[in-house]
Amino acid sequence: MKQAAILLNPRLLSFRNKGFAKDRSIRLIIFAGIGISFWAGIFAICYRVLMYFQRVEGIGNILAYKLLSMVLLIFFSLLIFSSILTSLSNLYMSKDLTLVHSLPVPGEKIFLAKWIESTIDSSWMVVVYAIPVFISYGIVFKAGPFFYIDIALTLFPLCIIASALSSIMVLLIVIILPASRIRSVFVFLCLVLVVILYMTFRLLRPERLVNPENFASLLSYLNNLSAPSYPLLPSTWAFDSLKAALIGDASCSLFNVALSMSCAAFLIFSSILIARAIYFKGFSKSQASMARPFQHKKERLDKLFSFLSGPTKSFVVKEIKTFLRDQAQWSQIFLIGALIVIYTYNFSVLPIEQSPIKSVYLQNLLSFLNVALAAFVLISVTARFAFPSISIEGSSFWIVRSAPIPLRTFLWIKFFIYLFPLLILSEILIVVTNLLLNVTPFMMYLSIITLFFLTPGVVSLGIGLGAAYPDFNSENPAHTVTGFGGLVFMIISAAYIGAVIVLEAGPVYTIFMSGIRNENLSYFQLLWIIGSFFTAFLISMLAIILPMRFGEKRLMRGFFR
Amino acid sequence: MIDLINLSKHFGNIKAVDILNLSVSSGELFGFIGPNGAGKTTTIQMIGGLLAPTEGSVIIDGIDMAKEPEKAKKKIGLIPDRPFLYEKLTGMEFLKFTADLYEVSEEAFLENTEKILNMFSLIDRAHELIESYSHGMKQRLIMSAALLHEPLLIVVDEPMVGLDPRGIKMVKNLFRSLVAKGTTIFMSTHTLRLAEDVCDRIGIINNGKLIATGTINELKHTAQIGEADLEEVFFQLTEEEISL
Numbered sequence: 080m081k082q083a084a085i086l087l088n089p090r091l092l093s094f095r096n097k098g099f100a101k102d103r104s105i106r107l108i109i110f111a112g113i114g115i116s117f118w119a120g121i122f123a124i125c126y127r128v129l130m131y132f133q134r135v136e137g138i139g140n141i142l143a144y145k146l147l148s149m150v151l152l153i154f155f156s157l158l159i160f161s162s163i164l165t166s167l168s169n170l171y172m173s174k175d176l177t178l179v180h181s182l183p184v185p186g187e188k189i190f191l192a193k194w195i196e197s198t199i200d201s202s203w204m205v206v207v208y209a210i211p212v213f214i215s216y217g218i219v220f221k222a223g224p225f226f227y228i229d230i231a232l233t234l235f236p237l238c239i240i241a242s243a244l245s246s247i248m249v250l251l252i253v254i255i256l257p258a259s260r261i262r263s264v265f266v267f268l269c270l271v272l273v274v275i276l277y278m279t280f281r282l283l284r285p286e287r288l289v290n291p292e293n294f295a296s297l298l299s300y301l302n303n304l305s306a307p308s309y310p311l312l313p314s315t316w317a318f319d320s321l322k323a324a325l326i327g328d329a330s331c332s333l334f335n336v337a338l339s340m341s342c343a344a345f346l347i348f349s350s351i352l353i354a355r356a357i358y359f360k361g362f363s364k365s366q367a368s369m370a371r372p373f374q375h376k377k378e379r380l381d382k383l384f385s386f387l388s389g390p391t392k393s394f395v396v397k398e399i400k401t402f403l404r405d406q407a408q409w410s411q412i413f414l415i416g417a418l419i420v421i422y423t424y425n426f427s428v429l430p431i432e433q434s435p436i437k438s439v440y441l442q443n444l445l446s447f448l449n450v451a452l453a454a455f456v457l458i459s460v461t462a463r464f465a466f467p468s469i470s471i472e473g474s475s476f477w478i479v480r481s482a483p484i485p486l487r488t489f490l491w492i493k494f495f496i497y498l499f500p501l502l503i504l505s506e507i508l509i510v511v512t513n514l515l516l517n518v519t520p521f522m523m524y525l526s527i528i529t530l531f532f533l534t535p536g537v538v539s540l541g542i543g544l545g546a547a548y549p550d551f552n553s554e555n556p557a558h559t560v561t562g563f564g565g566l567v568f569m570i571i572s573a574a575y576i577g578a579v580i581v582l583e584a585g586p587v588y589t590i591f592m593s594g595i596r597n598e599n600l601s602y603f604q605l606l607w608i609i610g611s612f613f614t615a616f617l618i619s620m621l622a623i624i625l626p627m628r629f630g631e632k633r634l635m636r637g638f639f640r
Numbered sequence: 641m642i643d644l645i646n647l648s649k650h651f652g653n654i655k656a657v658d659i660l661n662l663s664v665s666s667g668e669l670f671g672f673i674g675p676n677g678a679g680k681t682t683t684i685q686m687i688g689g690l691l692a693p694t695e696g697s698v699i700i701d702g703i704d705m706a707k708e709p710e711k712a713k714k715k716i717g718l719i720p721d722r723p724f725l726y727e728k729l730t731g732m733e734f735l736k737f738t739a740d741l742y743e744v745s746e747e748a749f750l751e752n753t754e755k756i757l758n759m760f761s762l763i764d765r766a767h768e769l770i771e772s773y774s775h776g777m778k779q780r781l782i783m784s785a786a787l788l789h790e791p792l793l794i795v796v797d798e799p800m801v802g803l804d805p806r807g808i809k810m811v812k813n814l815f816r817s818l819v820a821k822g823t824t825i826f827m828s829t830h831t832l833r834l835a836e837d838v839c840d841r842i843g844i845i846n847n848g849k850l851i852a853t854g855t856i857n858e859l860k861h862t863a864q865i866g867e868a869d870l871e872e873v874f875f876q877l878t879e880e881e882i883s884l
């Protein structure tokens with residue numbers, strides 16, 4: 080254990096040293112503010128839902144317990160999912176592993192140290208955001224102090240069980256498959272699973288529940304609600320413990336905590352024994368990189384972009400090839416594709432005709448909101464792909480810096496590489512959804528034009544701020560968007576889209592209403608409409624130019640440091 | 641070919657390079673040696689346009705790197721000490737990327753690539769992803785890419801790191817033959833034997849200052865050592881500097 084503790088020291092020291100850096104305090108305050116807002120939001124929503132349940136006579140408590148059981152099941156699944164990914168990284172892919180394995184420490188001690196790291200990494204955030212849910216239960220059910228102690232007693236073994244189970248799975252799988260592939264395969268499979276579950280849920284059309292005819296099956300629904308959960312699941316023990324603590328039954332609660340603790344202890348010892356037998360073997364296997372010969376094909380991409388100048392073509396071709404060969408990108412593309420299908424599908428099932436609001440008005444209102452929604456989809460796609468595109472250069476950035484092209488050109492190449500696919504994506508999205516909404520031609524053209532100007536602005540913000548806040552040392556550049564620069568990008572992009580939408584909303588309403596009322600626009604209204612649209616256009620132009628300049632300056636300043 | 645005028649680079653309070661003045665002529669193989677942290681890599685990065693100097697200027701073939709960086713960089717083939725490359729490209733694709741970047745014509749690319757890949761024994765692995773290459777192979781690929789556009793100046797940081805004895809011998813011969821054809825080479829190295837074997841002139845840097853330059857004989861004279869090799873000259877000069 081002493082050796083495992085020593086191995087954990089560098090991580091603790093790095094964390095401490097990172098915390099002392101003065102320039103991080105502003106970032107820390109911003110992140111803490113956002114984190115606390117989310118925490119408070121979860122608490123508020125949960126509290127309201129539970130208070131609502133309490134008012135439903137007869138089945139209020141059943142609903143609340145069912146919700147708790149579902150929350151714990153989801154919580155446990157999330158822990159398993161995040162533990163598999165973090166233990167894969169920590170046990171087999173960390174940069175420090177070559178050093179650690181060269182030290183005179185047995186494999187199982189290294190495993191133990193890395194497993195503790197993984198457990199903390201994978202659990203802390205899930206735990207932090209699960210606590211407001213449990214606290215709201217305590218308040219609504221007027222639970223005593225034992226319940227709050229029981230939250231800690233329940234969550235601790237649950238995290239350990241999830242982490243130990245995941246690490247055992249990872250230890251065994253790595254023997255069969257190389258670690259670098261497992262992560263991609265696993266992420267991909269999980270995404271497929273999530274999307275299938277969501278699609279199934281969507282295809283069930285829960286919006287039909289507003290139809291009173293469906294309440295005929297209430298009795299079977301109630302039966303289902305009060306059915307006990309599967310008794311061998313750790314989340315069931317946690318549920319039983321918390322439920323008992325809520326009603327003040329301490330002995331039943333502690334019995335379930337003991338069940339969880341004993342299972343956790345058993346799994347820890349089992350994982351250490353398994354690690355002793357196979358961890359190093361798996362690590363050794365994961366280090367062997369495979370030669371992947373490529374069929375020498377005619378360079379189609381080179382031909383396709385032959386109209387570009389040499390340096391521009393070289394970066395365009397390089398960018399496309401490296402993007403398409405990175406397996407991690409595929410799962411992301413798949414996820415985004417699925418989300419877009421779900422997004423457009425939702426529009427096709429909107430019960431606009433049943434609404435008491437006039438259908439034409441609602442269709443156009445939704446179309447206008449749809450511009451904002453499509454723009455937010457655009458922000459998230461840009462955040463995932465365009466924003467990290469500078470950091471993704473990583474240690475190879477010396478090639479760009481020593482290349483005979485200005486940094487500005489390099490950034491604009493990146494801009495155009497991401498602009499075209501994102502423009503096509505956002506335009507398809509808006510046209511398809513508008514067709515499903517059956518909007519007026521005016522709204523269709525307005526949406527198309529608005530997105531035509533919004534997209535370059537958002538992409539420029541992504542590239543510019545990605546260049547301003549790069550992380551060339553990141554093991555996973557896609558995660559740079561979760562840092563300070565990513566946050567700045569999200570906030571500014573949202574503000575930019577908000578500003579354009581607000582500037583367009585008034586004039587669009589005036590035009591629309593004058594059309595319905597068959598009235599001509601006054602000169603003042605015309606002037607106001609032109610002024611608003613021109614301001615929106617001006618903001619879009621600034622959104623294209625300013626972030627790119629800012630990014631270039633900041634990136635250049637990096638050389639002067 | 642290279643003129644470093646009052647070149648300085650400060651990182652906060654640390655003077656990594658301190659008022660360095662140096663000229664390297666065309667067709668010269670200049671060795672740049674010094675202890676760890678002396679400022680060799682910082683100087684190389686400034687010559688290659690990777691770092692901007694705090695003060696002073698870098699002139700490459702009469703072109704000021706600060707004023708016309710792209711024009712100056714076109715004349716350079718840079719070989720860094722650590723071979724970071726685009727791992728998801730194949731070796732051949734990386735060479736094509738470099739050729740396009742330096743606007744090498746298609747004919748010249750086809751003509752040079754095979755020759756260079758053969759020379760660096762990479763021809764058989766040219767269509768494999770770079771991520772499957774060993775450290776030495778990546779280093780050889782960077783060298784191949786640096787030579788592809790036939791630069792007037794090759795700036796190389798620790799060229800022999802990761803190379804096997806055959807590779808080292810080949811690179812030594814290559815450098816000499818390039819210099820014979822008029823190419824200038826600015827090479828930083830820790831391997832004193834290499835500097836002694838191939839360099840026309842050597843500069844010794846310590847604590848960011850250029851403490852001596854000249855041929856081996858001139859350096860021996862400066863160090864006031866009669867019959868000695870470069871290693872002894874190096875220790876004599878750097879220790880003198882420390883004791884001062």
